[in-house]
Structures are given as C-alpha cells and as structure tokens.
Amino acid sequence: MAARVVLALVCLVVMGRLSEAAVYKVGDSAGWTTIANVDYKLWASTKTFHIGDTVLFEYNPQFHNVMRVTHQMYRSCNSSNPISTFTTGNDSITLTNHGHHFFFCGVPGHCTAGQKLDLNVLLPASSSPLSEPPTSSPSPLTTTIPAAGVPGPSPNFSASLPTVAVGRVLVVVALLVTLVFGNFGS
Numbered sequence: 027m028a029a030r031v032v033l034a035l036v037c038l039v040v041m042g043r044l045s046e047a048a049v050y051k052v053g054d055s056a057g058w059t060t061i062a063n064v065d066y067k068l069w070a071s072t073k074t075f076h077i078g079d080t081v082l083f084e085y086n087p088q089f090h091n092v093m094r095v096t097h098q099m100y101r102s103c104n105s106s107n108p109i110s111t112f113t114t115g116n117d118s119i120t121l122t123n124h125g126h127h128f129f130f131c132g133v134p135g136h137c138t139a140g141q142k143l144d145l146n147v148l149l150p151a152s153s154s155p156l157s158e159p160p161t162s163s164p165s166p167l168t169t170t171i172p173a174a175g176v177p178g179p180s181p182n183f184s185a186s187l188p189t190v191a192v193g194r195v196l197v198v199v200a201l202l203v204t205l206v207f208g209n210f211g212s
C-alpha cells in the first residue's frame with residue numbers, strides 16, 4: 027500500500043520533469059548553416075515544440091544571422107522588414123506563444139538555399155491527468171494513509187495521480203477552514 031503512494035509521488039516528480047521547458051539546438055550538431063545542407067523542415071518535424079521551450083541558433087556571426095519573419099516574408103525569403111533580428115551567433119529564442127514561428131538567415135541567398143525554419147508550437151495539452159477530475163472522489167485520508175492489512179484498489183497511475191492531487195487540495199482547504207473558524211471562536 028505504501029508502495030502505491032511512493033509510486034504516485036515518483037510519478038508526479040517524473041511528470042514535473044517532463045513538463046519542464048526543453049532547449050532545442052537548431053540543426054542539432056550542424057547548427058544554423060548553409061554548408062551542411064541541413065533540412066530544417068525535417069529537423070523541425072522531428073520535434074514537438076511547446077510554449078516555454080527554447081530554440082538555440084548556433085552559427086558563425088560573420089556569415090549568418092537569424093531573422094524572425096512573417097509567413098509571407100518566409101515564403102518569399104524577403105528580408106527587408108523582419109520582425110526581429112539576432113546576430114550573436116548563439117541566440118536563444120524562447121517560444122512564448124503557440125502557432126507557427128518563421129525564421130531565416132537574412133544573408134542574401136541563404137534563405138533560398140534552405141536556411142529557413144518553420145516551427146509549430148502546440149497548444150498546451152488539455153488532457154494532463156492532473157487536470158482531469160477524478161472519476162470517483164474517495165476520502166483523501168483513507169487513500170494517502172491506507173489502513174494496514176485492508177486490501178485497496180490495485181496500483182493504477184491514472185486513478186492514483188488525481189487522487190493524490192485532490193487529496194492535497196482538500197488538506198489545504200481543510201487547514202484554511204480550520205484557521206478561519208478558529209479565529210472566529212477566539
């Protein structure tokens with residue numbers, strides 16, 4: 027029984043790790059370049075970008091730069107009016123909204139040679155187990171501190187995770203209620 031609680035806590039920690047922002051180096055080891063013939067469309071298609079993730083453009087700033095552009099500019103490789111320009115050679119760009127983000131190198135000829143990146147940032151997932159209401163609402167105390175020897179439900183990730191979360195919320199609410207009503211009495 028205790029193993030079940032430990033399992034649920036380990037699961038929470040792992041899920042916390044998984045939901046942390048990721049850093050993606052554009053082009054992986056090749057970086058942001060024209061000479062390696064990197065297919066940046068293919069590179070982006072192998073990743074799943076979320077809000078809060080960072081893309082890192084690494085390149086020699088003598089030869090390249092990074093321009094964030096609109097879809098129209100991206101399609102026509104028109105670098106006359108970029109949204110923003112990065113030139114350090116080690117540019118971290120944090121993705122703060124969902125949808126497509128368009129980048130290319132503004133050095134003449136590089137965008138048409140394929141140094142262009144279209145990445146799609148997905149909407150935040152709405153089906154996280156923690157945000158789903160539990161199918162049943164057992165008492166938090168009997169589930170988090172189960173009585174010894176009493177057989178409980180089998181370990182079940184999808185059932186135990188929300189139970190632990192709801193249990194925590196209920197404990198906090200109970201503490202608040204105790205505090206408020208305690209003050210009323212004095």
Ligand SMILES: *[C@@H]1O[C@H](CO)[C@@H](O)[C@H](O)[C@H]1NC(C)=O
Nearest residue numbers: 099102103104105106107108
């Ligand atoms: C590039 O875009 C600008 C507006 O941002 C426009 O004035 C210009 O004509 C475009 N150039 C080409 C070659 O399409």
Ligand SMILES: *[C@@H]1O[C@H](CO)[C@@H](O)[C@H](O)[C@H]1NC(C)=O
Nearest residue numbers: 080082084115116117118119
């Ligand atoms: C590039 O920037 C990242 C942080 O954004 C840093 O960790 C890394 O060491 C930098 N690399 C170079 C070559 O400066």
Ligand SMILES: *[C@@H]1O[C@H](CO)[C@@H](O)[C@H](O)[C@H]1NC(C)=O
Nearest residue numbers: 161162180181182183184185
């Ligand atoms: C876990 O619990 C859910 C709902 O409580 C149920 O639908 C599912 O079949 C269970 N899975 C296992 C492996 O017991």
Ligand SMILES: [Cu+2]
Nearest residue numbers: 090131133136
């Ligand atoms: Cu370039």
